[in-house]
Structure formats: structure tokens, C-alpha cells
Amino acid sequence: MTDAELAADIAAEAGKLLVALQKSGLSGQALCNAGDLQANNLILARLRAERPGEAILSEESADDLSRLTRSRVWIIDPLDGTREFGEGRDDWAVHVALAIDGEPAIGAVALPALGITLSSDAPPPLRPAHNPPRMLVSRTRPSQLCANVCGMIGAETITMGSAGAKAMAVVRGEAEIYLHSGGQHQWDNCAPAAVALAAGLHVSRIDGSPIIYNKESSAIPDLLICRSEFAECVLAAV
Template identity: 40%
Template sequence: MAVDLERELEIAIALARRAGQEAMRYYGGPLEVAHKGEIEEPVTQADTAANEIVVRGLLENFPDDGILSEETADTARRLGRSRVWMVDPLDGTSGFIARDDDFAVHIGLSIDGAPALGVVYRPAVDVLYWAVCGQGAWRQRAEEEATRLQVSDVSDLREARLAASRTHRSPRLDRVIQALGIKTETRRGSVGVKIGLIVERECDLYIHLSSRSKQWDTCAPEAILREAGGELTDLWGYPLRYNTPDVWNRNGLVASNGRLHKAVIERLQPLLAEFGRTRVA
């Protein structure tokens, strides 16, 4: 069902571009790298500067909405709102620090717990992805005209091309790749960048076994992937829910072109049991 979010999309795109441009002011220069949270995630002055632009802009334009942002202290206020913005001002900070171009600004809008709008902007290469529920997914490169996106029609796992994390590698993922019979793999950073590979038809599948992603990592990319014809669930095939008290995606992620999804979920189940994984309610 199409949703009228024209103003929201216009503002989100403008904020993503501004935040990306601000982050690029620090790219390649001296960085102040700190580590935060229980898994010691890196954060730089570029993250906080980009966050200030996005969060301030959303508050000014949509004061009644909730906001959940990686670089802003969370409060219970958002839990009473049906519309909540999910912001990662610099998804892929490790890539930003390494200067490998694998980072993106994520701005997503969830409505009643589901992704309704997504904007992902890669400032290092000037590529913008966006989608609104019911209105398709789109990409714009530099000065080019916007192009509508559609995932691949690959339906045989033996032909599937996997988008995998550049970091967070584990022997368990190697076991999954072997069991699925996947022969082609592209390693990149940022959830937004990897979902971009799927909607650009360069890859067909992304599997994230870890429980270490959060709602701001996935909301905007999921909106874009779904509007391009793809699917994103947890490892057991259940949909992700947004604006919950616990912001972690504790049950991992499977993103695909849709055609592969059922087969991947079915093949994962005995492997998850082998790994001792059970779904967190």
C-alpha cells in the first residue's frame, strides 16, 4: 500500500546529503576515534557531526515523531509514538576510518513497527538510494537521472552471489556458505552498502549470523530492499520489528532477492541447531 510521505522523503534525502557532506570533511584527515558500548564500536567526530545534522533536522520538521539514533541517547519517549525515525549517521564507521568508501548515512522511518521509508546515502561515491512503501526503490548516482531498482531473478542457490561482511567473519559463516553451495562472494562493509549490492543486482543474498546489528542498521536498507522486490527477515524467517525497547536484532539477518529466501531459511535451520542457536522471543 502506497503511503503519502512526500515531504518526509524530501527532508530525509536533504538531511542525508548534508550529513554525508559533513562527514566527508573529516574523511582522510586526522580522526579522533573512541569506542562505545558493550561491543566497543568505533565512533569518530564525523559520526557525531553527521548525527547532529540529521537529528536536529528531524526534530525541527517532525517534532511529534520519535527518534532512535545510534549517536543520541535513547529515551522511552519513542515507545509511545507510532512514527519513529531510525538513524545511523555513519553506518560502517570502520570503513570510514579505513578509507575504503564502505560507509553510508541511514535514515529510516518506521510506522507501527514496520519500515515505511528508507534513505541510504554513500557520500564517498555520491550514490543515493531511497524508497517509500508502495512507491518503488530508486537510485541516483551523481548528476544522473534516478533509476528504479529491481532485484535479480536468481532462484538457484548454486548461482547465488553472496554479499558478506568485510569484518565480523566467523567459521560458522564459512560453514553456512559451504552448506548452501555458494561459490561467489563479495565482501563489503555497512549493511546499507551490502543491501545496495542486492538492489543493484550485483549480489542476491546477505546473511548476518551475529546478533550485533541494531534497528538503525536495518530500517532504511530494509525499506529499500522490499520496494525493490527483495525480502529481509531474521535467521528463522520472522520479520524484524522496529521501535521495540530492545534495539538489537538479536536473531541475525537474512536479506535476499526474495526468490531465494525460503530455501535459505530452510537450509539454515539445521545449521542453527548445530551452532546451538535458538530464536530470542
């Protein structure tokens, strides 16, 4: 399989495991812990079998900083939106990405509760943009910056759970803007960024600079994924 095919296959397989876990009788924190652990184990096993020796950065594993010497680094979030997963919602995701020389080159985002996996090698065509634009914000921690930008550009607000679900909502044409300023990590947005870029969307930090992956710190403080026609006005408002 190509890297993109592998990423999509692994994300989809982990998603099926997680959906099965939701039906297993587990609930609450026990369900969330099992989801994080089992999905991570599955993804690591697949990558080590299919791409032996390549570097991996996962939210659920200790960080091996030898990755900093590598050109290719797999960046994964086995369960993005653990709270939503535990609550039985559909706005959670699985992220499998490959950063090459710091760029989000390959990515797949599974939305298992919807039975969908979006990949950087086959993004859906963009639908016509909605005007006024719709902006996705956190359903539990919406920032004041997002509220201010929404008001300045006249956007409608949509609340949603995981970063992957929000980013893919823009890719799928359910919204035009995903603005985040509350702090994230590389695994939160590498796969979504790869899919969004492949779909022709704007992806950057909120100062307009590109996001660089495989840095020593996993932190990425902010993110903008949006339709290209809205990027200038959103960045100006920020």
C-alpha cells in the same frame, strides 16, 4: 517534503558532511569520533526542524523510551561502518529511516563515497540475478553460519563493510544475498530494510519472521536481505 524525500535529503546532506570531514586533515579515531558526532547533530537538527516533536532513535544519542508510545519513530545511524569510514574505504553509509507501527515504512541509505543515495520512494529496478548467487558477509567478522550456508547453497562469497553497504549491494544488483547472524541494532538495518522492501527484495529474521522495530531493546540479532527467488533455500539452509 514527503517523509521519503526528507529522509533522502537528510542522508545525502550528512553524507556530504562526512566526505568533507575525510578531507579535513583529521585521521584515525579523531576522524571517526568527529564523523559520528557531527553527522548525528546534523540529522537531529534537520529532523527536529522538519518533523518537530517526533520520536527519534539514534545510535549516537541516549535512548528516550517515550518512543515506545509513538506510532512514528525515526531510526538513524549517522555513520554506519565507522571503521571503513576511518580507513578511507567506500563501503560505509548513512541511514535515515521512519518506522511506523513497528514496520520499516520509509528509508534512505546514502553511500557518500560513491555519490549515491537510495530511497524507498525510488528504488532502482532489480537487475537479473546472478547464478550461482553471490552472498555478502562481514569483511572483519564473518560468521560460521554464513560460511555453512554459503557451502550448502553453492554461493560465492563477497566481503564488505557496513550493513548499509551490503544491503544496498543487493538492491543495486552487485549480489543476491546478505545474511547476517552476528548481532545488530535497529539503526543498523531499518533504513536498509525499508529500501530493500521497496525494491521487491525479501527481508526477514533468519527464521523467516518479520523484523519488528521500535521495540524497547535496540538489539536485532540477525537479518536476511535477499532476492526473493533465493529466500526459501537460504532459510532452509539456516
